[in-house]
Amino acid sequence: MTEAGEYRQLGWWPLPAKHAMFETTHQAFLSRLARHDGEAWRHFVVVYGPLIRSYGLKSGLQGADVDDVVQSVWQSLSESLPRFRYDPERGRFRDYLGRIAANAVRRFHANRAARRSTRLDTDVARHLVDDGDFEDLFLEEWRTHHCQAALAALRRELSATSLDVFTALLEGADIASCMQRFDLSRDAVYKIRDRVRLRLEARIREQMHREDDYFHWA
């Protein structure tokens, strides 16, 4: 199943009624996570699991290594979430999650390096790879994750023609070939593209606001 298909099935944003995560107050949800409430954690993993997994893959990990890192992130979160307090100076929830995920990946790479036989602990090697990469990479992945979720939700709302045209554009088709393939004028293709863009932008904004609200410990 494609990643978009998985999101569609999960119905990430907005979550279907059975997913209570965003139907309760944010304080209540954080409290449930802090109390290790099984249902709250299941929802949390449904929403953020694909992001952490995809981030692990992008960080150069493979297969079982990714599973280890994902587990390590859940472990760190379950230990630190009870102490989580929103502090604007320290950034948004995504920054907090990013730090935990980046540290898990960093630990993994450090452990792997320690097992190798070549001399690995030189400052040269460490500094040739930018240590800030992992945080930047998480930020990129987090944004892409919101994009994919917004698209999965929007697909259900678009007309058949708009969906087909937009899918073709995503697959790399240019405006001219869309005009020919769907028998549309240039203006019509541009209009579909721009309208979908506006709706995606609005939806992503809403998702991000919601995320900040629900992880804002007032």
Place this chain on the structure above:
Amino acid sequence: MTSIDDDLDAIFGVDPRSDAWLQRFSTQRRYPDEPEVDSYALYGLRLVGEVASGGQGIVYRAQDAVSGSHLALKRLRAPARFAAVVRLEREILALTRLRHPGIVRVHDVIDHGEVKTIVMDWIDGRSIDAWTTHRVQPTKLHELLRVFAEVCDAVHYAHQRGVLHRDLKPSNILIDDRSDTPRIIDFGIAKFMDEATVIQLTSITETHEYCGTVRYSCPEVVAEGSRAYTIASEVYSLGVVLYELVSGRPPYDLGVALSEAIRAGLTQGFNARFRLTRRCTRALRDIFERSLARAPRRRYPTVADLADAARRLAASAPD
């Protein structure tokens, strides 16, 4: 802290005519390919092993098949993020115009099509702060000042060639184990002072957002962003480096937050936590005052002047 508007700008871009944002939504997302390590043999390089791995890059140690010398290969993972590609291109652009014993040397650039690999000096050594703290014998002040002056020489040379490093800090200054000489590395966010290069970079990436490391950045850069970056900013960064090497602590009591750093830089000045120690003579204090002054015009006009001051003090410092 970045806002949701910043995130949306990063996703959709600020140019409404660009279609680059569509890639974010493509369902055919690719994951990094495994590096084609065998391909380096074509260039006469024998891989010794992978020595470091980051989110975007991998570093190998390799041996030149002809000369036997060791080299570092730095390459991006494919497909690379745009920002990472630009950073690597910027580093290539800077290092290929710099030939100085105090700056890591680029031997070659291997183009794999989608990604490039920089072939550069392999340095058996450690960062300058680790060098001062891990030696068998404590580093003497005159030794430290001699090495520091050599660092300044290399930075001044880069300035004369139109390159501002913009991220001078101990971890970007390596000391070669065999010769105890410094090498400056990581020109990934370098700024070019000549107009032609500035225009070339501006067209794709140059922004005026803050970049660098807060702890080593001067107040005007932290407050106003990279547009405020000048030679005086490098004098300041080197002043912080020297201060830390001598005193073992930063000149400010900085927290991790950028806003805290701005407040500290603009309101305290370095004297807030500065204490005279046994090692801090009047002449050394003068160097700190001239390099860490809050007003850029009160700092040494060039890094060469800072080097001269360090050398004069080294000559008079006790063994």
